[in-house]
Amino acid sequence: MYLQNVTFNIDTQAEVEFLSWMKSQHIPEIMATGLPTNFKILKLLTEVHNGGATYSFQYAFETKQHYDIYEAIHFDEFIAKVDARYKGKYVFFASLLQEMDA
Secondary structure (H helix, E strand, O other): EOOOEEEEEEOOOOOHHHHHHHHHHHHHHHHOOOOOEEEEEEEEOOOOOOOOEEEEEEEEEHHHHHHHHHHHHHHHHHHHHHHHOOOEEEEEEEEEOOOOOO
């Protein structure tokens, strides 16, 4: 299993609306691609006091090929949608993780 981790630090004044939008619109659009099999939303509790709140959105992919297709076709479009709504109010980074057997 592969996990795409997308971490956003969002301005606290936009936090409630951002989280609501992510849950009601953005994540359903990502899941509708049929490529991720599930997702998790996590909030960072050990915050650096920088005027923002940090959330990790993790999307699970069964295969690396599914992730590669998502990355090549959809990822930039989805980040552009975040930027259109929250330009100047967030920073983000994305990483790919592979689940390993214990």
